[in-house]
Amino acid sequence: MKIDKVLIVDLYTDEPSGLGVSPYIDVYPRYLAGAIWHHNGSSTVIHYVTADEFRATSWLKRANTYDIVFFVGGITVPGRYLDGNPPTRRELFRWSRLLTNPLKVLGGPVSRFGTGIRGGEEAYSIRDLEKAGIDVVVTGDLDEYVRDLIENGLEGAATWRTRRTYGFVDIYAVKGARIVRMHRRLGHGLIAEIESYRGCSRWVSGGCSFCIEPLYGKPIQRNIKSIVKEVEALYWHGVIDFRLGRQADFYVIGSHDLGTLEWPKPNPRAIRSLLTGIRNVAPNLRTLHIDNVNPGTIIRYPEQSIEITKTIIKYHTSGDVAALGIETADPKVAKINNLNTVAEEAITAIELLNKYGSIRDGDGVPHLLPGVNFVLGLPGESRDTIELNKKFLKEILDKGLLLRRVNIRRLMVIPGTRVSSLKPRISGKWVSRQSSFVKWVRNRFDREMLRRVFPPGVIIRDVYVEEYSSGYSLGRPPGSYPPTVKLKGSIPLYSKVDVIVKGVASSRSLRVETVG
Ligand code: SF4
CATH class of the missing domain: 3.80.30.20 (tm_1862 like domain)
Structure with missing residues (x-):
């Protein structure tokens, strides 16, 4: 099939080992882009967009002009997120139904395991996803599927194959790295x-x-x-x-x-x-x-x-x-x-x-x-x-x-x-x-x-403001489970500030003031 123009929609991932909710970018979209560029040629047009941008802008209309739209993600250990908002089941189904032209492929943990937004619930099944108009549900590795798709065509591509070595991934990971340039947080704590x-x-x-x-x-x-x-x-x-x-x-x-x-x-x-x-x-x-x-x-x-x-x-x-x-x-x-x-x-x-x-x-x-x-x-x-x-x-x-x-x-x-x-x-x-x-x-x-x-006096550097609510700006430094800090006043989204801890604001956030 003709694959000139591809869109990757990052639905976000959260698994026991691995996080891909903004400001994180996970391996799935990167390996996928690398596999396409490697097997289909580096001139293939690939655009990457997160679920938040897809939801907030006119992407849905634009997406109909692509040959393939890959929906990639899956939340198997749901958490609370500040910057990224994973799509609900209803949203994903709606997006899928409204896209009429491209081949719609779903992959990542959502296909393999089903997914849910909240804990305490049964994850929804692959059959539900197929009913929502997804053309191909890839239960194996997306990059393996793409290789097969390009080499053997739609009918011959196995949707269930998982890698047994990292041989190809090592190539894809390097080639696919460039999609980070399309992430809204690049330069702002990606x-x-x-x-x-x-x-x-x-x-x-x-x-x-x-x-x-x-x-x-x-x-x-x-x-x-x-x-x-x-x-x-x-x-x-x-x-x-x-x-x-x-x-x-x-x-x-x-x-x-x-x-x-x-x-x-x-x-x-x-x-x-x-x-x-x-x-x-x-x-x-x-x-x-x-x-x-x-x-x-x-x-x-x-x-x-x-x-x-x-x-x-x-x-x-x-x-x-x-x-x-x-x-x-x-x-x-x-x-x-x-x-x-x-x-x-x-x-x-x-x-x-x-x-x-x-x-x-x-x-x-x-x-x-x-x-x-x-x-x-x-x-x-x-x-x-x-x-x-x-x-x-x-x-x-x-x-x-x-x-x-x-x-x-x-x-x-x-x-x-x-x-x-x-x-x-x-x-x-x-x-x-x-x-x-x-x-x-x-x-x-x-x-x-x-x-x-974080006793008073600790300095936290490179905090990015990620939200504004009720007179306060909330931000976090990049990292593994960073503390959320609460600053008085409205600070532009994704501005970077250094702060000094003044006390505890809530169970998860610190009261701080800017320094410097
Ligand atoms: S939680 Fe999962 S990854 Fe961790 S030890 Fe148990 S089986 Fe292994």
Whole structure:
């Protein structure tokens, strides 16, 4: 088929390992653009637009002039977003129905797993999407589909194929880097999410009951040199903020056991060469952060974990967060759902990260702090679960430890995950119990922790204003789980300011004033 003009609409992604809600740009649209330019020729016209721009402007009309429109995205672990607003199911269906000329292809986690906007709900199915007028639902990798489409035509293109190596991706990632030039946040805090491997080492035991990562099967890794080349290409196109967030556990990047052992031995040397390589090709980068870390790895391999933590602190930028998937402090729930770790082990991992990571930079910002993820609604949950979760967080407070953030998600039941055959606690009396826990965390725990992590006098640089509401401007610096700051008055959208902390404004935001 003729493919002269292609539109990529970024519906945004949020998965256990990987974020692509603005100001983040995820790997999906970048790899997809790279695959098209590589196989169809670099003169192919590709335009990239986020869901927010598609919604707000006349894109819908314009989109009818393209040969193919790719809708790419999927929210499998819904959160609250400040800058990007993922489309609702109704919106996506409407867009699809109103586009009459182009071939409409849907891909990313939305096709593979279905997707939802809120936790506590069943994700909607692929059949619903087909009914909405999508021509092709790609349940495999979009870049694999595109290669097939260009080589074999529409009829011969497999929609289900997933990559088993990163050979082509390493080429696509470099060639596709240039679509960042079309992102509205380039030059205003655009963060590129970088992938190092896919899948989870715990797939050998089935993994956590609710998680999609084990569904990818045996993990596959990229080689360090290819990741560095991709960062170099993105940097060349103007990206200065990076997060190495697309993997289940940062501490096992480059491990020789990944794919064969449930608990692979970390490879500190590989992580050092990744971070030094990035620093060499992007010498003036502004942000270099990480994301997920499995607390079970830290418990099993403390020596290597200490070495890795020290390496991160040497080469990253401060304000970094190692998000630990604790999910519950209830051992019964942990067992039923085959989770990572138990509460005592999690505390040990948090202590280790505090010991080596909580040092502050010249502005007073801690270098690397743990974050904690909870999932509510897991099978086995009871009244005790909520009390145990609270006890766990109180212990952290009593021990004087620092946590950058507590992320609480309600379970989203994704077809194919083990939890879909168990009994999730996502309705009725469970919801109000869970809400009381969320309230307690936000009102009691978060405020106290925010005071400890960002006491008055800390300076936060390069904050981008992202919203204006009720007499205040809200902004965040680029990074992994950055604090939201609240400034009096109306400041133009995406302006950049340095601020000094004056106090805590809410469970998630700081009261600040501008400096300089
Ligand atoms: S450890 Fe559990 S939650 Fe984390 S990626 Fe693996 S299966 Fe998913």
